[in-house]
Amino acid sequence: MSGDVTFRVFRGSPDSVGDPFGKMVDYTVEMDEGMVVLDVIHRIQAEHAPDLSCRWNCKAGKCGSCSAEVNGKPVLMCMTRMEDIMEETPEDVPVLVKPMQAFPLVKDLVTDVSWAYETDRSIAPINGPEEMDWEFKQEEADRLQEFRSCIECMLCVNTCHVLREHQKFDEFAGPRFFVRLASLEMHPLDKVSRIPEIKDDFGIGYCNITKCCTEVCPAGINITDNAIIPLKERVVTEYYDPLAMLARKIGIKK
Numbered sequence: 225m226s227g228d229v230t231f232r233v234f235r236g237s238p239d240s241v242g243d244p245f246g247k248m249v250d251y252t253v254e255m256d257e258g259m260v261v262l263d264v265i266h267r268i269q270a271e272h273a274p275d276l277s278c279r280w281n282c283k284a285g286k287c288g289s290c291s292a293e294v295n296g297k298p299v300l301m302c303m304t305r306m307e308d309i310m311e312e313t314p315e316d317v318p319v320l321v322k323p324m325q326a327f328p329l330v331k332d333l334v335t336d337v338s339w340a341y342e343t344d345r346s347i348a349p350i351n352g353p354e355e356m357d358w359e360f361k362q363e364e365a366d367r368l369q370e371f372r373s374c375i376e377c378m379l380c381v382n383t384c385h386v387l388r389e390h391q392k393f394d395e396f397a398g399p400r401f402f403v404r405l406a407s408l409e410m411h412p413l414d415k416v417s418r419i420p421e422i423k424d425d426f427g428i429g430y431c432n433i434t435k436c437c438t439e440v441c442p443a444g445i446n447i448t449d450n451a452i453i454p455l456k457e458r459v460v461t462e463y464y465d466p467l468a469m470l471a472r473k474i475g476i477k478k
Contacts, residue, residue, distance in 0.1 A: 227254070227255055228252050228253065228254055228255070229252070229253055229255050229264075229306075229310070229319060230250055230251070230252050230253075230318040230319070231250070231251050231252075231253060231264060231268065231318060231319045231320075231321055232248045232249070232250050232318040232319065232320050232321070233248065233249055233250075233251060233265075233268065233276065233321045233322075233332075233333070234246055234247075234248055234249075234321065234322045234323060234332060234333065235247055235248070235249045235273075235276070235332055236329070236331070236332065237329060237330065237331040237332070238328075238329055246329070248320075249273075250318060251268045251272045251273065253267050253268060253271075253272075254267075255306060258305075259305075259306045260301065260302055260303065260304055260305055260306060261292075261294055261299070261301040261302075261304045261306065261309065261319075261321065262278075262280055262283060262290050262301040262302040262304075263306075264306065264319075264321075265278050265301060265321070265333070276332055276333075277330070277331040277332040277333060277334045278290065278292070278301075278332065278333040278334060279291075279333070279334050280301070280302065282302070283302045284302065285300055285302060285303040285375070285442060286375055287375060288300070288375035288376045288377030288378070289377075290302050291324055291377045291378055291379050291382065292321060292322065292323060292324065292333050293320075293321070293322045293323070293324060293325065293382075294309060294319065294320065294321055295309065295312065295313060295319060295320050296320065297440075298324065298379040298382045298383050298440045299379070299440075299442075300377060300379070300442050301321075303442060321333065323335045324378065324379075324382040325382065325388060326378075326381055326382040326383075326384070326387050326388040327339070327378070327381075327382070337378055339393050340376065340378060340381070340400065340401075343397055343398070343401050344401070344404070346425070347401065347404060347405060347408070347418070347421075348408075348416050348418060348421075349408075350408055350411060350414050350416075351414060351415050351416045352411070352413040352414055352415065353413060358413050360412040360413060361412070364410075364412045367410060368407050368410060368411060370445055370446070370450060371403050371404070371406055371407035371445065371450075371451065372407065373443040373444070373445060374400065374403050374404070374443055374445060375442070375443055376400060377442060378400060379440045379441065379442065380398070380399040380400055380437035380438075380440060380441055380447060381398045381399060381400055381437075382440075383436045383437060383439075383440045384398055384399055384431075384436065384437055385434070385436070386398070386430045386431065392427065392430060395427045395430070396426065396427040396430045396431075397422075397425075397426035397427065397428070399431075399437035399447045399448075399451075399452065401426065402422075402426070402428065402431075402447070402451050402452050402455055403445060403447055403451045405418055405422055405426065405451075405455060406450070406451035406452075406454060406455055409422075409454075409455065409458065410454070419458055419459055419462045420462075422455055422458075422459060423459045423462075423463065428452070428455055428456055428459060429459075431452055431456070433448050433452060433453065433456075435448045
């Protein structure tokens with residue numbers, strides 16, 4: 225792939241003088257073979273707009289830093305190849321690059337994801353045996369390994385309608401943290417029950433399992449089927465299953 229391509233990139237910040245809502249700015253960039261979207265952003269910085277802000281680190285799809293929306297799709301810019309983008313972009317139409325829409329804007333393509341760190345701190349950490357020679361079956365380790373591949377890019381949060389459209393950040397943990405909660409709840413040696421918090425504090429009832437989070441996950445985690453639905457099932461068993469409730473009552477009496 226070669227030639228010039230026009231990119232329409234969001235520019236602005238909340239404190240921009242005279243333009244607090246930002247604007248879309250066109251840049252024409254010469255393409256090289258094998259470029260990804262992050263390469264394009266770096267070329268724009270080098271040749272057109274040195275003050276263009278974006279967040280990145282590893283450029284290998286492992287740090288989750290360069291999340292953005294390209295042609296309306298939440299992606300990692302470092303893993304999004306330009307040949308794929310050009311196939312889906314109509315001729316003579318600019319490629320759109322915007323910041324994640326679910327989070328507050330900092331500047332240009334950078335958003336404030338501090339909510340994620342605050343939510344992470346609110347989750348009770350793992351609490352297993354005091355002796356650290358923990359042993360459990362390989363199939364139990366395999367089940368948890370999927371969740372450990374999360375790179376915290378927040379693309380799943382950005383595409384979740386509960387957070388993106390309805391801004392339920394104070395009531396809903398979002399798919400990224402249901403992945404973490406699932407990894408803790410399903411750990412064979414963890415002794416803490418987080419089901420009350422998952423139901424009330426983290427608001428899992430808001431999720432209507434549209435699977436949009438699973439579709440955008442660059443790590444390939446089956447968020448809906450393997451994390452959210454099993455957590456929903458545990459909440460139902462704990463609070464709404466009459467047989468389980470009766471069994472607990474009998475157990476208490478004994």
